[in-house]
Amino acid sequence: MRKKSVFTLLLILVMVATFITGCRRGAPQEVFATQEENYVPVEIQTIQKETIENKVSLNGKVQANEEVMVVPQMPGRITSLNIKLGDYVAKDQVLLTIDQKDIQRSIEQAEHGIELAKRGVEQAENGIRLATIQYESTKERLEDALNTLERMKTLYEAGAIPKTQLEQAELAASTKPLETAEAQMYQAEIGYQQALNQLSQAESAGEQARSNLDNTLVKAPISGMINSLTAVEGQLASNAQAVATIVDINRVYLQVDVAENMVNRLNKGREVAITIAAALDEEMTGKIDYISPTADARTQLYTVKVYINNSEGKIRPGMSGAIHLNFEQRQDVLAVRSRAVLDKDKEKVVYLVRNEEAVEQKVTLGLDTGLYIEVTEGLEEGDVVITKGQHYVTDGQRVKVVRGE
Secondary structure, eight states, X not given: OHHHHHHXXXXXXXXXXXXXXXXXXXXXXXXXXXXXXXOEEEEEEEOOEEEEEEEEEEEEEEXXXXXXXXXXXXXXXXXXXXXXXXXXXXXTOEEEEEOOHHHHHHHHHHHHHHHHHHHHHHHHHHHHHHHHHHHHHHHHHHHHHXXXXXXXXXXXXXXXXXXXXXXXXXXXXXXXHHHHHHHHHHHHHHHXXXXXXXXXXXXXXXXXXXXXXXXTEEEOSSSEEEEEEOOOTTSEEOTTSOSEXXXXXXXXXXXXXXXXXHHTTOOTTOEEXXXXXXTOSSOEEEEEEEEXXXXXTTXXXXXXXXXXXXXXXXXXXXXXXXXXXXXXXXXXXXXXXXXXXXXXXXXXXXXXXXXXXXXXXXXXXXXXXXXXXXXXXXXXXXXXXXXXXXXXXXXXXXXXXXEEX
């Protein structure tokens, strides 16, 4: 009985010692945990002088400088095709040829008609010469007959010749033969003019036939790359449908569409930075070449074009690109990340870190670029500003920097 009591007493002592030891070990952990919970983890930024810019990026698409559809001027069967898709062609290069057999026959007929018309002109010229000679001869005979008539009248009045002889002289002095010769000469001139008209018509037909022959040679209207091709050698080509499309990519332009609140901030000739991720490894500089005077009726946006030299052909129509504009710049100013600034009681404040505590600081702001804001009053170079976690602190709150500069 006595042994049992001693055993029970020892067991109680061991339990008490174990409880006390556990309490001693657990107490510092609880205190430390409490202390840790009093800290607010934050990210920081050390304030220093910087150059900030108010940049705007406008996205758009690359367009070809010129895109022209090639349409034959006359229909016909394609006898030769000198290009393939993707070829680069020069202006006036022959792309394909339309069947020339019928045109050649038309040219031969027109040339034959010209020869006949020329002969007609020669004959008409001869007719004029003969009619003129006849007229001059008749005129001379008439003048002689009139002189003779005057003498006969004098002799008749003197009674030296009978009246019949006077009448014969009067008949010989008639003007009808001269009138007839004059009419013949006039008709000859009309015939000559008709022959000249026929020659002109024949020559026009010849020019038309030769022009049709030129039209059988389908040439490139501009220099560029064959972007589409539907022509097939041996098949018919229509003069109402394009057989190819040529794209000039030696010079392309980036087109962006801007809203009304932006368009008046742009001006023609302004330099801009251009990025085209698919074709350029770095930015290039360009100038605004065109600003639409009116908004697009569908989108209510204004078109802006920036032309780009593309002699290497790396930039292709349809690629995405952007122009970047710098509207304002501040150099050597104190700037803080925009997210660090809070609104409090109609004032702007930030929280500084000093001696592991958050310190509320009123600030006056300047240029806002979206990412950074210029601080004109309230901060000094070297100040440490909370940029993340500031919403969870108050003035004097203990903080712990977990990330930042």
